[in-house]
Amino acid sequence: MLRRKKVELLTLFVGLQLVSSFVEGKTVNGDHGLSRFRDLLRNDTDRFCKYIICQENETPGRCPEGTYVDGVAQFGCCGACVIFKQYGEDCTGSIDPKYGMGYHGNDEESLRAQLTGSGQISDSLPPNQNVLSSSWCDFGLQCRMGITLKTVCFPGGDDDKGCRYVQKQYQDFLADPEPDPEGNPQSEKFIPFRDDYRWSPTCSEDGYFAEKQCKGPSNEGRCVCVDPVGNRIFGSAFDFQKDLYETMNCKCSRKVWERYQAGESTVTLHCAQNGNYEPLQCEDGWCYCIDPVTAKTYGPNLPESALKLLPCYDAKLLGQQYLRRCESEFHAHAHLSDLLKAKGVQPPSISLSCDPDGSYSPVQYDGPDAKCYDRYYQWLWSPAGDGCQCRRDNMMFKDLGIQVNVNCEVNSGMYEQIQTRGNTVYCADQDGVRTGPLVYKQYEAYLSCKEAQMCQAGTNRNCRLACEHCTREFYDS
Known part of the structure; x- marks a missing residue:
């Protein structure tokens, strides 16, 4: 306040x-x-x-x-x-x-x-x-x-532009977009496959990025969870994941992020894949229920030994214990470390990383080597980069029976900067979302993903450079 x-x-x-x-x-x-x-x-x-x-x-x-x-x-x-x-x-x-x-x-x-x-x-x-x-x-x-x-x-500085600034630049762009590339300098025509990749961020009352951001063109986008300055954190949903997409609020993911920023080494909150709270939460030996949509608690607080008495307890989803496999292993190591430190012994390091839903994080280290894993700790790819999002998404598409062709970087498991769709190409971000004009393959050399990224970040003068010297026939119709 x-x-x-x-x-x-x-x-x-x-x-x-x-x-x-x-x-x-x-x-x-x-x-x-x-x-x-x-x-x-x-x-x-x-x-x-x-x-x-x-x-x-x-x-x-x-x-x-x-x-x-x-x-x-x-x-x-x-x-x-x-x-x-x-x-x-x-x-x-x-x-x-x-x-x-x-x-x-x-x-x-x-x-x-x-x-x-x-x-x-x-x-x-x-x-x-x-x-x-x-x-x-x-x-x-x-x-x-x-x-x-x-x-x-x-x-503000180029690297220090807040949510409201980006939002305002986007509104200004829509009010007076770049001239029609057909040559009419007075035209204010909005060309879909040239201009539609830009999206307006959702800002909080104090001017920071709201927890949930839906980015990308209509019917191509993805909603993701972010920190107050817009950096990606755990939680996302595509529009075809209706149950996750329509109720998504990222309240749990943001809270977990805040606690880690405050210096907490272990956080036992459980977030759903879309960043919302799971109905049952346990912290410091006590459990309670929370509404995933409103993020408000209800019912009594009970000791973890009595969690089955809570109205939100679901044996099929939870099983016999609250902590999941990854976090159980991580918390056991943290407990051992505390005991060894109390005795003046330096504990062994641990490279295990868990996501806020209790599953295994995409990137895990095997000695000095980083590898991509699924949430159940099944190997997907190596070597790994910052996230392995492309490899994970590719597996999810196959499991859901969705025919989507995505290009993953060979040396990282992340999305390649240039993606192909039929006879067109476009720039993509770390989540595979289109972040630049959509042009025919023969005009790929005209694309500048860096300029398109700066355009989305609120530098309107860079928008025309995202596909410099492009004319109307370059774009899909």
Whole structure:
């Protein structure tokens, strides 16, 4: 939750009578509740906000896309729609924590002082929208001195562009895509197999990448789980995996990632293949049930020895114990290591790696050699690269009876950068998703996967270089 801001007492005067009514039902030190009011606002904002009734309280669904910010209205207790300064506009700061303090900043300065026009109608939005205008730059932009000696919004570094920045660049691209390669420089025509590989990321309220991202062209894409800066973590689903695809939220995968980032050496949460929580979870000897779709717990907490009494227990899925083969082996080694360290003995190292669903990770080491394995520890390929995703997907397609031809790198088990589909070729990422224009085979040399990748990352000027000098007949129709 965003940190609440101090508000000058004069701006609070209108609400004093209401506030004093909940302060023990009487005046305090003759100040009509001001001291208590001030104390709650500074030291117990969660309790303070329980007494605030949000007027015109906005929610993400009621705000124009990308404008909802929590904790900015009515003493920092209510949500609001906020528009931020864009590239080249005058500014006083940045909402992006990478380039400023965001709304976690100076306690002595009221958040409301950073917003002008409470309830003001923005010229670019419908007149029925209650939108606040901020003097701070949007996510992905930093406020710094320009050549005119004024502070204006500039994009972040090429390697440091946030989710909101990429999202905004994608929207700008759709509004004014590259000219039609047939030669009409005024054309705003969107060419499917040239432009459709770009996708808009889903951003969290604080401007980072949401847990679940669905990437790639329509009917060709894949949903994956990512960390807050967009790096791939455990969990994915294709659209033909309906049960996994339609309910996917990646809540479990993100939580496991967070715990490992916090320094935990062993995490016993169980995630499904799509990154959702499995219904039954056990930690530190206690077990409980959780709804995979809502990620909310229900029912009692019971000792692991009594897990069969939980309403979510399924003997067919779980068997007789919670830990699976890979994690049982890993946790046994971790326990032995702790015992040896307590006796001053250096424990042996372990190269075993498990996924958050308790199965074996794709890459396992046999001495110095990395090899690809399936989730049951059956050898697939060697040598291995970073993930072996292509080899695993290829096996999954065969098991499901799906006729898909994919090109895997011989020396890694990952997807080759150039993939073939019939008489066409295209650039692919680590998940096999198309990340560039789709052209006929004879024009493969015109493709630049690096430029296409930069285009997707929000550098719009690189989009035309993804297939430089390509004309309309290069693309599939």
